Amino acid sequence: MDLNGRWTCRAVAGPVPEELTPALQEGLDAVVPGVVHLDLLAQGLIVDPFEGSNEGLLTWIGRTDWEYARTFHWHALPHHEIHELVAEGLDTVATLRLNGHELGSTANHHRTYRFDVTHLLREGENELSIRFRSALQHAEEREAVLGVRPHSNPHPFNSIRKPAYSFGWDWGPEIVTAGIWQPIRIESRSTARLSGVRPLTSWSPDEGALLDLHVEVADATEPHTVRVEVEDLASASVTAASDARLSLPVKGAEPWWPRTHGGQRLYETTVSLISPQGDEVDTWKGRVGFRSVSVDTSPDEVGNRFEISVNGRPIHVRGANWIPASSYLPQVDRAALRSALTDAVDANMNLIRVWGGGIYESHDFYDLCDELGLLVWQDFTLACAAYSEDPELWDEISAEATEAISRLSPHPSLALWNGGNENIWGWADWGWRAALDGASWGEGYYTELFPRLVADLAPGTPYVEGSPFSFDRYLHPNSDINGTMHIWDVWNSRDYSTYRDHRPRFVSEFGFQGPPAMSTLESVVRDEPRSPHGPQMLTHQKADEGNLKLERGLGEHLPLPERYEDWHWATQLNQARAIRFGIEHFRSLSPFNTGSIVWQLNDCWPVVSWSAVDGAGVRKPLWFALRDAFSDRLATLQPRGDAPALVLHNETDDDWSCNILVRRLTTDGRQLDCVSLDVVVAPRAASVTALPEALVTPDDPTRELVVADVATGERAVWYFVEDPGLALAGDAWDATVRDDDGSQLVTVTARSLVKDLTLLVDQAHPAATVDRALLTLLPGESASFRVSSPHRIEPSSLTSQPVLRTANDLVAPRATASGRLGL
Structure with a gap:
């Protein structure tokens, strides 16, 4: 008997605003599955927490107790003697009553619960109520009992079994939900x-x-x-x-x-x-699906490996970290998941890491990964904190882990269970040991409970203790030559060029921030005047000193913009460049390096973050950079000694036999030197080819570049100076637009070097999309962009700022707003 649908919801305790007290005491219509924020929004009782600075006005919701209730008619069925109330997901601390009788209590968002109601159901009308205790209040109370333990972010999320991200993260809002977030029913048999x-x-x-x-x-x-x-x-x-x-x-x-x-x-x-x-x-x-998965963490002459193999074949991982797709989990359906996971596939990824501060995802998620061929690295839901091992939490974590392993074990995409995110690193390196003073911190979960449960319930799926981890108790857990590594000195304190200072075996987290699409940003941020440091903007920038780090991160790569529109483009471009720089470096280390997982694929709301696809589903320039850097065949120029060398990485099952033309050119297209190379790269292998000294030694670094063009279409480019020192013209292109088969084709022809040509088409129409971005054109080259939109866009909008952007117009602003048009 389906109990989803219409319920009522009312506030029963807590800091409810005075003007809302009458309505919330009386009760309002509610929808199950759902959460209280959605019900309040549907009734027009609160403003949208995503907009402006509203988030801070609504934290009272997470400190309020809520009661959901409904009546239903039940009639005894012949030959059915057992009746159970099945709740697939309750958020989070709940007490259930049927016809005035208490069924039981719950304290775990991640679990399914069954209650025997055989002797409590009555013929005809029945009354079911579920009272949800404030998760914030509960967490604070339990912390006082279990003991204060280190955790990131302000609230003690490590004292309650609720997704950590809902208490706020450095990319997510504080939206502490409550409600019946999964289906609920009565089963009779x-x-x-x-x-x-x-x-x-x-x-x-x-x-x-x-x-x-x-x-x-x-x-x-x-x-x-x-x-x-x-x-x-x-x-x-x-x-x-x-x-x-x-x-x-x-x-x-x-x-x-x-x-x-x-x-x-x-x-x-x-x-x-x-x-x-x-x-x-x-x-x-x-x-x-029939597959065997293994993870090799054995030592070699340098350190400890980390290599995932499927059916006996090593997999070079090209992946992204996944956070929950929304702050409101009941809104995430199969279509939304398919769209987001297609973003990963289209970006040439082969693995998704489900991060430990979120949830164990729905069957739809794993079904889609099965179909799409995306491996899933699954964290247990412990992240960035020390966790008590007292029975109160131990028993809950054991029960949820048992259910999760059992539920997910049929999926062939599930390749790896991971004990938790950064918890072992925190204990080793973040001053936790002194703060804990001998108290438990979670080690028993990572070294005893989880490996035992995985071995018992899913012995064919590998388990690792944590991420990062070096696979030796005597090594620092975040060592680049051992196991898995998280690289966060880049972004937090160091320039992205220092990715090359690391020589990682496997990178399971690294990232660089950038703003969402302008249309996404301005749907929620309306500061006047517009500014990176406006109060509404800073509500949508959760990272510590995030916008200052964005500006500092421009370093010598791009000039500090003066206009808001240029800030937006420059920081989006810098994000894309930083991550491509890192991935190309990591792949150039193959086979020593066996993969990388970028932070992060998606967002849960509109925000400035590390994501490749923003909260409105718009693919940022970073997404296009990932698609290129994760391509099956990569050509890149990387420093080897004092000069660049040509590195090819072939992630296909066929030999890559190709001719490569490597040229040193001036920015206006004049050829200074040239060499033709014939290279064969074996399947799933890499090669490094040294280049003649004359080819890579500039006469004038400010006006020269090296270009390697592979006959199969790949291109690698090397610059001797950063963009502010490079001779880039502001009027380096011409553009035309024509209608083509229901879309618009924008063709751009370069008259001198054009760097990172991109169409930010959402600024012409929020629903518009484009098929490519971040193209570098040599003088005389042309490129076409296919723009799709629900409505035809005025051609002049597609060939001028703020839609058509290049690195050139950050370094050498164009003399005219629209360039030379041929419409």
């Missing part, structure tokens, strides 16, 4: 049920596909038959009264591969529970 189904899979060239099925049966008074069918390829049965296990070879099944390594073949699988009388009393249906 008279039979046993499948209480757990874990179809674990493996694949190897020698043994092929194997299904290792683990089933848990509840309420069986006598043995039942468990039957499994994998399409028409294989089937088997076993008899059990409680737990059952069977191994089933699936002959002819193809392996599941991450994208760019093979296909994503998924097999419909049915597990049936059959009574002794031959009746099918319960069924589980899902899809499985």
Whole structure:
């Protein structure tokens, strides 16, 4: 019996504003699944927390107790003797009552709960209520009992099992929600049920596909038959009264591969529970993919490796960190997830890391990753804090981890369980040990609880203690030559050129900030005059001294802008350049470096952040830089000794046999030197080719560059000076616009060097999109951009600022606003 839909909601305690007290005491219409903020917004009782500086006006919501209630009609069904209330997600500290009787209490956002209501249901009308205690108040009270432990951000999120990001983060607002955030229902039956189904899979060239099925049966008074069918390829049965296990070879099944390594073949699988009388009393249906995953953390002559392999083949990881897709989780549906994960695929990624300050995502998320071939690195939900190991938290974390491992184990995309985010690093390096004074801090979770649960419930999925981690208790956890590394000195204190000071085995976090699209920013920030340091802007900049770091991060790369529009473009461009610089450096270290995971793919609201796609779903210039830097075949010029060398990284299954023309040119196109190279790069390999000294030694560094053009279309460019010292013309291009098959084609032709040509089309129409960005054109070259929009855009808007931008117009402003147009 579905109990979703219309409920009522009222405030029952807390700092409710006086003007809202009558309405909230009486109660308002509410929607389940949902959270109280959405109900208040729907009734027009609060302003939008995302807009302006409203966030701070609404923190009272998180300090208020709320009650959700509804009535429903129930009639006894013949032959149904067991009735359970099933709540898939309660946010967070809740007490449930049915017809005045208390069912129980919850204190974990990450868990599903079942309550026996067999003797409490009554014929006809029933009353169900759920009272939610203020999560903030609860966290503060429990911290006082469990003991104060270090944590990032102001609130003690480490004292409650609620997603950490909801208490505010350096990219997220403080929106402390409450409500029934997942479906709720009554299940009635008279039979046993499948209480757990874990179809674990493996694949190897020698043994092929194997299904290792683990089933848990509840309420069986006598043995039942468990039957499994994998399409028409294989089937088997076993008899059990409680737990059952069977191994089933699936002959002819193809392996599941991450994208760019093979296909994503998924097999419909049915597990049936059959009574002794031959009746099918319960069924589980899902899809499985056959794969084996391993992680090599063994030592070599330099340090400890970190290499993920699927089906015995090493995977060079090109990934992004994932945060929850919204501050309001019930709003995130399959379509939104598909759009966001398609952003990852289109940017040539093959892995998503689900970060530990968020949630265990929905089945839709992992289903889509299965289909798209995106590996999932899954954190347990502990992040940037020390955690008590007292039974109160230990038991909750154990229960949620057990449920999460069991629920997610069927997904072939799930490649790795990670103990937590930066907690081991915090203990080792952030002064925690003195503050803790011997108190527990979470080590037992990372070294005892989680590895034991993964080994018991999903033995085919690797587990690692934390990120970053060096895989030796005697090594600093954030060492670049050991295991996984987070690089945050770049952005926090150092210029992005110092990425080259690191030689990491694997980078699981690194990032650089930039603002969202202008249309996204101005939908919520309306400071007058517009300024990077206006009060509304700073509400949407959560990082400590974030906008000062943005300006400092321009360094010698770009001049400090004077106009607001130029600040926006310069900082977006600098973000894109910084991350591309880092990724190309990391990939140039292959095979020593085995991958990188950028922070971060997405946002949960409109904000200045590290994301590649902003809170409105607009792809920032960074996204286009990621698409290029993560391409299957990368050509880059990297310093080797005192001169640049040509590095090629081939992430395909075929030899990369190519001719490469390397030229030293002036910014106005005159060729000074040239060499032709024939290079063959083996599959999944890299090569480094030294270049002649004359080719890479400039006569005038301010007017010269080196360009390597690969016959297969890739290009690498090397500059001898930063943009403010480079001879860039402000009137270096001509542009035309024509209609083409329902879109508009903008063609730009360079008359001298044009750097990082980009169309910020959202500034012409918020829903407009463009197919490419950050192009560098040599004199005489042309490039076309396809612009799609719900409405035709005035051509002159597409060929002038603020839409058409280049690095040139930051260094050498154009003499005219629109350039030379050919419309």
